Amino acid sequence: MTTTSETVNGAAAPESGPVTGSATPAAAEPRTLTYSEAVREAMAQAMAADERVFLFGEDVGTYGGAFGVSGDLVHRFGTERVRDTPISELGIVGAAVGAGLAGMRPIVEIQFSDFTAQAMDQIANQAAKIHFMLGGAATVPMVLRAPGGSGTGAAAQHSQSLEAWFAHVPGLKVVMPSTAADAKGLLLSAIDDPNPVIVLEHKLLYKQSGPVPEEPVRVPLGETAVRRTGGDVTIVATGVMVSRALEAAERLAADGVSASVLDPRTLRPLDDQTIVDSVAATGRALLVQEAPKTGGFMSEIAARIVESPAFGRLQAPVSRLCGLDVPIPYAPQLEQAAVPQVDDIVAKAGELVRRW
Amino acid sequence: MTLTTEAGRAKHALTTMWTIRRFEEAVDDMFARGLMHGTMHLSIGQEAVPTGACMALSEGDYITSTHRGHGHCIAKGAKLDAMMAELLAKETGYCRGRGGSMHIADVATGNLGANGIVAGGVPIAAGAGLAVRMRGGSQVVVSFFGDGAVNEGAWHEGVNLAAIWDLPVVFVCENNRYGMSMSVDRAFNVDTLAERARGYGIPGVTVDGNDPQAVHDVVAEAVQRARSGGGPSFVEALTYRWKGHSKSDKNLYRTREEIESWRERDPIAAFEAVVTGGGAAGSASSEVPTLSESDVEECRTLARDRVREAIRTATAAPDADAATLTDAVYAPAGESIAGGTRG
Ligand SMILES: Cc1ncc(C[n+]2csc(CCOP(=O)(O)OP(=O)(O)O)c2C)c(N)n1
Ligand SMILES: [Mg+2]
Numbered sequence: 223m224t225t226t227s228e229t230v231n232g233a234a235a236p237e238s239g240p241v242t243g244s245a246t247p248a249a250a251e252p253r254t255l256t257y258s259e260a261v262r263e264a265m266a267q268a269m270a271a272d273e274r275v276f277l278f279g280e281d282v283g284t285y286g287g288a289f290g291v292s293g294d295l296v297h298r299f300g301t302e303r304v305r306d307t308p309i310s311e312l313g314i315v316g317a318a319v320g321a322g323l324a325g326m327r328p329i330v331e332i333q334f335s336d337f338t339a340q341a342m343d344q345i346a347n348q349a350a351k352i353h354f355m356l357g358g359a360a361t362v363p364m365v366l367r368a369p370g371g372s373g374t375g376a377a378a379q380h381s382q383s384l385e386a387w388f389a390h391v392p393g394l395k396v397v398m399p400s401t402a403a404d405a406k407g408l409l410l411s412a413i414d415d416p417n418p419v420i421v422l423e424h425k426l427l428y429k430q431s432g433p434v435p436e437e438p439v440r441v442p443l444g445e446t447a448v449r450r451t452g453g454d455v456t457i458v459a460t461g462v463m464v465s466r467a468l469e470a471a472e473r474l475a476a477d478g479v480s481a482s483v484l485d486p487r488t489l490r491p492l493d494d495q496t497i498v499d500s501v502a503a504t505g506r507a508l509l510v511q512e513a514p515k516t517g518g519f520m521s522e523i524a525a526r527i528v529e530s531p532a533f534g535r536l537q538a539p540v541s542r543l544c545g546l547d548v549p550i551p552y553a554p555q556l557e558q559a560a561v562p563q564v565d566d567i568v569a570k571a572g573e574l575v576r577r578w
Numbered sequence: 579m580t581l582t583t584e585a586g587r588a589k590h591a592l593t594t595m596w597t598i599r600r601f602e603e604a605v606d607d608m609f610a611r612g613l614m615h616g617t618m619h620l621s622i623g624q625e626a627v628p629t630g631a632c633m634a635l636s637e638g639d640y641i642t643s644t645h646r647g648h649g650h651c652i653a654k655g656a657k658l659d660a661m662m663a664e665l666l667a668k669e670t671g672y673c674r675g676r677g678g679s680m681h682i683a684d685v686a687t688g689n690l691g692a693n694g695i696v697a698g699g700v701p702i703a704a705g706a707g708l709a710v711r712m713r714g715g716s717q718v719v720v721s722f723f724g725d726g727a728v729n730e731g732a733w734h735e736g737v738n739l740a741a742i743w744d745l746p747v748v749f750v751c752e753n754n755r756y757g758m759s760m761s762v763d764r765a766f767n768v769d770t771l772a773e774r775a776r777g778y779g780i781p782g783v784t785v786d787g788n789d790p791q792a793v794h795d796v797v798a799e800a801v802q803r804a805r806s807g808g809g810p811s812f813v814e815a816l817t818y819r820w821k822g823h824s825k826s827d828k829n830l831y832r833t834r835e836e837i838e839s840w841r842e843r844d845p846i847a848a849f850e851a852v853v854t855g856g857g858a859a860g861s862a863s864s865e866v867p868t869l870s871e872s873d874v875e876e877c878r879t880l881a882r883d884r885v886r887e888a889i890r891t892a893t894a895a896p897d898a899d900a901a902t903l904t905d906a907v908y909a910p911a912g913e914s915i916a917g918g919t920r921g
Contacts, residue, residue, distance in 0.1 A: 284831045285759035308729035308765040309696050309757050337695070340731070375616030377678045379694030548907050552678030553667030553898035554615055560903060 252433035257399070258291045260406035260434045261367070261423065265292070265329060267438040268413045269299050272327060275413060278305035279314060279331030288333045289369055289428050311340035315366065319349045319418075322364040327413060334380045335368035335422055338387075349418035350393030361416040365409070371424040371462055371512055372561055378549035381557075383461065383513035388420045389489040389522070395419040395443060396489040400464035402432035404487055407441025415443065424462045444491035448500070452480030454575045455506040458497055458523055460486060463510045463562060470567035477568075479575045489519055497523060498530040505537035506574045512561045515544035538578030543570045579798065581633065581791050581849075588853045588868045589877055591633060591790050595625040595846045596881030598649040601658065604885050605648070605665060605679075609825070614665055616678050619646040623788075623820035626845035627752050628653035630793030631720055631813075634801050640688040640706050640719040642699030645680045646752075646819070647692035650722050656684040658888035668895040675898025676906070688717075696757070697727035700749070701736035707745030707810070718804045719747045720797070726757020728771050737810070741778040746804035748797060749812045752787060754819045759831035775812035787815030788845035791852075817845070850874050 255263065268275045276299075281288055283296040283306040296304040307314050311332060318328040332338050338345060349362050372381035388396045395417055399405040405423065412419035449464060450471050459467040464485045471481040482500050486492055501507045507527055509520035524540045527533070545561045581591045602622050608614045621628075624646075632641070632653035643650040651661060656672070664671025664682055672682045683691030690706060693699045703721030710717045727733050728751060740747045751771055755762055768774065775782025781800070786792045793815050800811035818840035822829055829837070854874060855867030869877075 280757075281759045283759070285827075286830070288758075288826065290826070306760055306764065308760060309726040310729045310731070312731045313729075340695075375678065377616065377681055377694065378676075379680070379698075546904055548904045549676075551676040551898070551903065552616060552664075552673070552681070553675035555667070556675060556898055556900050556903050559900035 253436055254431045255402050255406075255434040256429055256431050257402045257405045257423070258289060258293075258428040260402040261291050261409055262293050262295060263434070264406040264409040264413070264438070266295060266298065268327075268329075268410060269295075269303060271438070274325065274327040275329065276303040276305065276326065277329045277331065278307055278318075280307055280309055280333050282306060282331050287331060289425065291367075291423075291428065292331065311337050312344055315341035315344040316348065318364045318366070319344055319352070319362055322349075322362045322418075323352070323360055327363050329365045329367060329413065332366060332368040334376075335370035335384050336379050336382050338366070338368055338384065345388070345394070345418070345420070346391050350391045353417065354393055362418050363416045365412045365419050365421060367409070367421045367423060369423045369425045369428070371426060372550040372557055373426045373462070375552060375554060375557065377552040381550035383422075383511070383545065385422055385460070385489055386513060386517055386519045388422075389519055393418070394490060397421045397443065398460045398487065398489065399423065400427065400461055400485050400487070402430065403434045404441055404447070406434050407439055408443065408487060410438055411440045411443050414440065419443070422461070426462050430465075441487070443488045444493050445487065446493040446496035447485045447487055448482065448496065449485050450481065450483040452482045453504055454480045455508055455571050456482045456484060456497070456500040456504045457508045457510060457567065457571060458484045458486065458520070459510040460489070460519070461512055463512055466562065466564045467510055467567055469564045470571060473564070473568050474571055477572065479572055481571055486523070492522075492526075494523070494526040494530075498527060498532045501527050502530075502532040502535045505535050506578065507536075507540045508567070508571050508574055509540070509542045510562055510567055511542075511544050513545050514547045515542055516547050518542075518544055520544060538574045541570065541574055543567060579633070579794065581630070581794055582852050583868050585868055585873070587633070589873060591629050592846070592849060592853065592869070592874065592877040593880050594629045594632075594653050595790065595849065596878050597658070597884055598625045598628070598652050599846060600881045600885040601652060601661070601888070602648055604889060606821070615667070617824045617826075618679055619824050620821040621646045621649045621819060623840060623845070624752055624754060624817045625649055626790040626849070627750065627787045627793055627815045627817055628722065630790035631722070631750050631797045633790070634794050634798035635718065635720060638688060638717050639801075640690055640703070640717060642690050642703040642706070642719070642721045643692040644699065644723055644727070645692060645694055645696070646724065647682065647722070648679070651682055651684060651689055651692070654684070654689045655687045656682070656689060658884055659891040660684075662888040662892035663895050666892050666895075667898050668892055669898050670892070670895040671898070674906075697723060697730035697732040697736075699723060700727065700730075700733045701739065703747050703749070704736045704740040704745055707740055707747040708743060710746055711743070716805055717746065718801045719745075720801075721747060721749050723749070723751060724757060725751060725753040725755070725762050725771060726760065726765070727751075728774060729757075729765055737778050737780070737812070740810040741780045744807065744809035746807075747810040748800040748804055749810060750797065751812070751814045752817055753814050754817050756819070756823070756832070758823045758827075761831070770814060772812060772814040780810050780812055782812040782814065784814040784816065787817030788843050788848065790845065790849060818843075
């Protein structure tokens with residue numbers, strides 16, 4: 223567990239780039255942006271194109287957002303459309319539900335995804351259910367963006383990976399971009415979507431750069447990206463684990479193990495067909511998430527695999543590599559030990575291939 | 579109780595304020611030098627509030643604290659070495675390196691914990707007050723929080739519960755004019771936050787939060803009321819944080835002049851002036867200064883030495899051990915901790 227998050231991310235630029243679903247930049251020298259710049263550009267383009275789109279949340283104005291994501295947007299769009307709020311997460315999300323119902327296209331930033339707990343009634347009981355409860359008579363088009371994940375020493379109340387909470391609620395869409403291009407393209411699709419969409423960004427990815435098309439190119443919700451193709455094992459990973467899985471795959475390749483790396487990108491809707499097809503081809507599945515193992519989203523993917531015809535092709539038990547069932551600790555050495563690192567992925571994938 | 583005219587209390591107040599300041603300056607420095615990780619919320623400039631408030635408490639009384647909690651912790655009597663060890667991610671830290679700055683608690687001294695969640699401690703304080711009432715105890719709970727917390731739903735629900743059940747809780751708001759970048763002028767439509775108390779039918783007062791005596795006096799009155807069954811109160815202490823909200827703060831939302839004007843109202847310098855007879859209040863009320871210059875120097879030195887010693891002890895301690903990482907996720911059967919304290 224020697225690999226720090228910086229080196230993981232720094233070394234992670236996938237050589238092949240997104241294979242499916244993502245727009246391929248046309249120019250020979252694709253422009254690069256950081257993940258957070260890509261999010262900002264998506265919001266700016268959406269706001270410029272549609273007056274109904276606006277952003278609000280704690281410190282998104284002059285401060286530029288706790289992680290600097292909204293940056294200078296307040297200077298470009300004014301304080302009406304880039305609106306600072308008091309520290310009132312339930313109220314903020316409720317106001318987004320109301321504004322969405324009444325014809326706007328709100329984007330809410332929740333400063334840390336952990337604080338969605340404050341707003342959970344409006345997310346799970348209101349936003350998610352209104353369209354259904356009203357028999358389809360109304361829609362709640364809103365986007366909730368929030369950074370998740372560990373690796374910053376912010377400890378248990380500021381480091382969680384809560385995607386399974388949201389994915390469990392019918393009516394919500396759940397997005398986890400792992401590259402700068404997807405951060406932009408998936409957010410644009412989320413803003414277009416007539417449903418409430420939870421976009422879980424990752425703090426460690428904000429400063430990572432990658433090619434991002436300048437045009438507002440949408441990445442559709444519900445398309446698993448095949449980040450790398452290999453024949454021995456399928457590694458499915460989300461969030462910051464995607465770049466770790468890609469780095470692990472490089473090292474495995476040097477050891478003669480060839481791995482596919484798949485990034486679902488959206489948990490709801492979930493493109494499980496691409497995953498099942500890959501597992502049917504490789505016969506082995508390693509499912510990697512940062513969140514604690516018990517009740518995590520990779521359990522759902524495991525179930526989809528074993529319920530599918532890929533079951534008959536399995537050469538090894540479907541295997542999960544997850545965060546420990548522990549709140550995220552503060553001490554750096556403990557924090558690293560709490561979530562999968564590149565070495566862990568290499569070891570586990572290698573074991574799956576060699577032992578079975 | 580006067581802090582300004584009784585030498586022992588004056589020294590205690592001054593040493594406490596200096597200890598908080600020196601502790602946080604040391605932390606700031608270690609952070610800048612890369613010796614500390616995570617993030618850090620410093621309360622430099624606000625030392626008078628926890629100092630004045632905690633001097634109104636007795637042994638056994640409780641507090642709940644915040645993300646900006648070093649001052650509360652120190653004023654309530656925490657061990658500096660265990661605090662420092664926690665920040666340095668050591669096994670000997672208050673939370674064995676699991677919690678860090680935002681989660682330090684010292685249940686033995688009645689500190690039920692800092693909190694990473696704005697307003698998270700407010701309903702918890704109401705619950706502690708409820709426990710005191712149900713056990714027939716006489717303790718009081720002081721709940722510290724910032725101005726920003728007053729706009730959280732949890733704040734309103736917690737204060738209302740304490741109010742309707744007459745719980746022995748004193749809600750102490752450190753109004754430092756900002757919740758991160760959001761100024762109280764933009765976040766509130768009332769003139770003083772103390773006005774909010776009226777909505778819950780409890781007394782609310784606004785006080786100079788840079789004057790430990792003033793803070794002490796209103797908190798002492800509220801504590802007395804709470805202890806004698808008179809229910810909760812709300813104290814709004816006006817103060818200012820000199821440093822940025824946290825490490826990511828570029829101070830874009832406030833002016834240099836504003837920060838400078840508050841630095842001129844340094845609570846520690848003002849208190850020193852009063853107790854040595856140089857200040858307006860001191861010269862008016864006492865011919866003989868409460869403390870001499872050398873007394874003041876002694877307090878400063880004591881604070882500095884305590885902090886240095888804490889750094890030395892903490893630095894030498896073993897790092898938090900990843901081998902036992904999952905140990906404390908659940909308490910073992912039979913280890914229920916009666917009365918909130920671990921024996
Ligand atoms: C529920 C919740 N929302 C947002 C935050 C992020 N945050 C941490 S401190 C803070 C400002 C708090 O302001 P205030 O209550 O006035 O306390 P101060 O920082 O001024 O001491 C914010 C927005 C948080 N920790 N918890
Ligand atoms: Mg404040």
